[in-house]
Amino acid sequence: MGNPEGSAAPSAPAARPGGSLQLTLSFGSLTAPLVAIAGARASGNPLSPGEVAACVAVGFLGMLTVQIARNRRERRHGARGRVLGRIGLGRRSGRSECGYVDTQIRDPKDVQREALTIIHSSGRPREERDRAVHALAHGRASDDASRRTLRNAIQDRKLDQDQRFGMAETFCRCNPDEALAALDLFSRESANDSLMRLRAAKLINEPVTRSRAILAIAFAADVAAECRLDAAIALQDRAPYDAEAALQALATDVTDGAKVGFRVRIQAAQQWASLNRERAVEVLWQIARSPETPWYWRIEAAFELAMLKVRAAYKLLLEWGENRELPEEVRGYLFSALSKLDAQRPV
Structure with missing residues (x-):
């Protein structure tokens, strides 16, 4: 018949995969077909049994179409006004990242007693x-x-x-x-x-x-000095003044028997440069020019100065490259540093 209601009925179960379609039948929905049947009978032209069945079928199809439309609307917009639709059952707190879900129904006292035993035991x-x-x-x-x-x-x-x-x-x-x-x-x-x-x-x-x-x-x-350096770096975003004080303390630590070695001092000065470039450059120059500093760390300090665009540091590295008295392994380290700097220079 080309009736749109007729085409909706067969597809109703597929419209809700994984669920059952619940139909709420109401005699009020059959009012129009019943009025038509009664009117025909009162006029002396009663409908045939087939026509009566057709009227009743049209009423049922109308109810089915309304129910399907309601179900589709609830899927699109959620179960408004329903308790489960509002609270989001099983949702974890926004702060908690715990992935455990309690699935066993046990006496809380037994659970607590067992948990206390476990946390105080070694080797678990x-x-x-x-x-x-x-x-x-x-x-x-x-x-x-x-x-x-x-x-x-x-x-x-x-x-x-x-x-x-x-x-x-x-x-x-x-x-x-x-x-x-x-x-x-x-x-x-x-x-x-x-x-x-x-x-x-x-x-x-x-x-x-x-x-x-x-x-x-x-x-x-x-x-340990390395851990203190990591802590100072972690402070840079939220507490820059405290971070600067901590980095300065590490970079300028030159006391006898200090736990802060040259590696940490140079790395601290490198980080300090983003907060106080002038003072960091002074510390790096002190390390690079001190004859008491081992050659490896003098080269490392000069390299960091060159990375900070201090031209005199690059010239100092070139001068050291011409020094015939440098040990061979130190010369290799020096030329490696110069190669890195040359690779970063614009063509």
Whole structure:
């Protein structure tokens, strides 16, 4: 018949893959066909059984078309006004990066007791320990007491340092706000490894607390010079003045028996140049021209000066190249530096 309603009925099940089409039948939708049948009978020209069946079929097809249109509209615009459509069931917090989902229904006390045993035990698999931290941090068994116990375990020196840092890292992924204090204390504990202290400080999600923790590492006398340099570099974006002070302290450290070697001093001066070019250039010149500095570091300092577009440094490298008294291995290193500079010069 070319009826548009007739063409919609066969495609209805395919319109919602993976779901069932629910039809809500209402006698009110059959009003028009019933009125037509009654009117024909009252006029003395009753419809034949086939015509009556056709009228009823048209009413049912109309209801089906309306229901399909409603379902398609809900798929396009979402289930407006419905609870599940509003809350987004199962959505994780915007800050938490925890990937664990609690699937077992157990007594929270049993879960907490088992998790406490795991975090205080050595030699447990990382996956098992991470799940225990998750349970105590923000799982079904978590509460203020469990999180306090977790923080205390992270500070427990009887436990392996790698294990403690691993727990702090997982705690931060699960509940970064609650993990802040544990990470801050871990980063300030001098007995911990320098790099782990810096990694813990960088995990802190509160900007001011994070900057203070990193700054403390940048100036700590008990921290390796390389780690102090990394801490100073990490401060450049958020705390440039503090970063400059830390870089200056490293670049100008010339005390007897200083832990800061020439490599760190030169790298610190290189980073310092972006904040205070004039002072950084002075430090590099002091290293390059000092006869007490080993040749390798004099060449390295002059190379960094040339990279900073100081022309006199390039001329100094050329003069050293003409020095016949230089050891052969030093001359090779010098010509390698000159080749790098020549490769970067515009043609």
